[in-house]
Amino acid sequence: MTAGAGVVLRRERLHSSLGSPAMGSINFLNEVMGRFPDALSFAPGAPHISFFDQIDVPRHIDRYLRHLTEDRGLKPDQAERLLYQYGPSRGLIGDLVAGALRTDQGIDVPPESVVITVGCQEAMLLALRALAAGPTDLVAVVNPCFVGLSGAAGLLGVDLVPVDDTDDGIDFAQLDDVCRAAREAGRRIRALYVAPDFSNPSGGFLGLADRHRLLDVAAREDFLLLEDNAYAFTARQPGALPPLKALPGGERVVHLGTFAKVCMPGARVGYVVADQRVQDASGRTGLLADELATLKSMVTVNTSPIAQAVVGGILLEHRGSLASVVSAKAALYQRNLRLLLDALESALGPGTGAPAGVSWNRPRGGFFVRVRLPVPADERLLERSAREFGVLWTPMSHFYLGSGGDYQLRLACSYLDPDAIKEGVARLARFLHAVCPS
């Protein structure tokens, strides 16, 4: 740090999480998207804009205010004050969220076990912070892993340990090894982060037997499960599975969710369900949710009550259940996923003369498909894909802890329209023909 024309700080003297490869890669991706604005992009996992037409912020807020006066007996000025003043760190709409979780997902928890957060991102940060208490604590993650989770862990200095996913679940043998290795090193797995319903980035999915098995391992090894539920609503019906939190043994599950996809990202409202009991040295017990709310008071104080009112109003307009909202959205995302998989099949499937070594998984929900290539899907290849072929994607290596994923890319199809998906896959096919050895 020296004076001169101004203050100049050395990057390597700032926190190490800023120098992580994932952060650098994300910046690179944003930069490429900025330089090639006309490229068709399979990169952002953003919700489809068609649903924004249904949003009416003043109406949603009014509906929530009416709930406060009519159902909860507040005077109109008291109700407004609740929206404008500071509020409880745990949030205002925990009761409505608990109700929706019960109706829509079979998760039966008391409202006081819900903490309303600034998106799922803050929920992850709080759960990691509470549980990873010291240098011997570890958090296991299914690898590849959502960058929001690994980023929050890096910011907090929480050590992660990877457990590979497989195309049909988790590598349970490796999970056993990881637990054993931790014990032998005098360390302890405190929690495992998993998105059982269509993970970001790989579209991974846990079958029912594997859900039970994972809950058994958690009980045997005495760790909690951090269940990320962000994409579960996109599951094909019938056939959707209950979340881990709703299964026997679910008391070991801290359930993380968001209204970003089912309502809108712009409200920045998520939640964490933590009904585990916490006992202090004097024997008094409270809920883990209480501890997370305390931590939240040191991160964001509370989630904007105005934003909570928007989401609360939407929940109330649908009589406390988002099932009807979600089914229309799930149908669109299912359609997009089918279009993407069909287009890949037509362009690059068997009998198309596609380059050898190109393959992909076939998720039954979510926003993402993983494609494997015979060449490294690195930043240089992405730049060429953008410049010469007008199509963007995300290198899967961004999502791997340490090394891995070098020959894979992620396609997101959530925010695209059908024509864009088809044209994007056509460009992707031309690109792959050009860069893969024939």
Added chain:
Amino acid sequence: MTAGAGVVLRRERLHSSLGSPAMGSINFLNEVMGRFPDALSFAPGAPHISFFDQIDVPRHIDRYLRHLTEDRGLKPDQAERLLYQYGPSRGLIGDLVAGALRTDQGIDVPPESVVITVGCQEAMLLALRALAAGPTDLVAVVNPCFVGLSGAAGLLGVDLVPVDDTDDGIDFAQLDDVCRAAREAGRRIRALYVAPDFSNPSGGFLGLADRHRLLDVAAREDFLLLEDNAYAFTARQPGALPPLKALPGGERVVHLGTFAKVCMPGARVGYVVADQRVQDASGRTGLLADELATLKSMVTVNTSPIAQAVVGGILLEHRGSLASVVSAKAALYQRNLRLLLDALESALGPGTGAPAGVSWNRPRGGFFVRVRLPVPADERLLERSAREFGVLWTPMSHFYLGSGGDYQLRLACSYLDPDAIKEGVARLARFLHAVCPS
């Protein structure tokens, strides 16, 4: 952690920041307030509700949307999408905030040096995280210190070192000692946190000479200043001093602010100004704000664009300057402070027969007054004050790093009406007569 009726976690196995005395004390204070709802409370530093009448969320959002279409050329659906979709981590209204900082506070920085945060709390967390990079790094704080700062540091594992305040500034001799001791221990002060205009909790204020002196020390010792500006708007006019950021040498200042007090807490919109340059190993430079935005993407992703639109709309309705909004609010807080100080003088000042050893400071702005007692102002005394005398306050020891402040309490007068202030002081006087040795 054992099974049984459910999962029970041991508190001491959760993160240590949850076991800090400050967290325990705050929980105790909330509990006391809940148990004695009829007590007059000098505890919460909340804004006065009278200004909430001026809030009209739909109108503010409309105004911001109109700005996007009329001034920035977006189509209406593009403008709405900006509010509902994910957005940039640095936020949407950095330009408006930079404009207001220039007009209202003489802080001249480019919009790209502003990151919009979820209140000042997140701004503090991000600044601490970026700068306190490793185990040898320290952050100095003027002690007593806002619990939001010490809480965020505890959550991040950032080591703080106290520098005592004095009734008219900072103990500069101690600051020199602290810097020397750090060097000798092979450590380094990376930043000093200070609220030059009416600190929470003690109403501390830095005169102009001390502001210059502090900037000189920062330059000489090569650390940054984290300037908390939350209460500066309450300064008596004329006579308000420029913020550190607007003074020569201000390039060493990371400026932290919030719209909680000048607009409303419920929007949860704050900001951090970080125009320092950051150079990486390859010589490329960016702004510290860029790094803070990257960290923010791992904490809350982005601040709710809807909440930003509310604040942006208010700024636009006042042509980009909050001076007129602020002057009415400042007048009310000045009135409250004067009423509180006058009532203390009448009830406990010289010639009133008040107990010896009761004294207080006389801040010229802010929300808080510090009272010194001849007896420990601990939790037991607070409970008695609430139960027998119907008046609540905050033990000042909550705000001290380590030990200190045992014989002090904090009075907040911001949200009270005149009659409540007078009645509260009358109760406080009766309480002090009862508990202090005569």
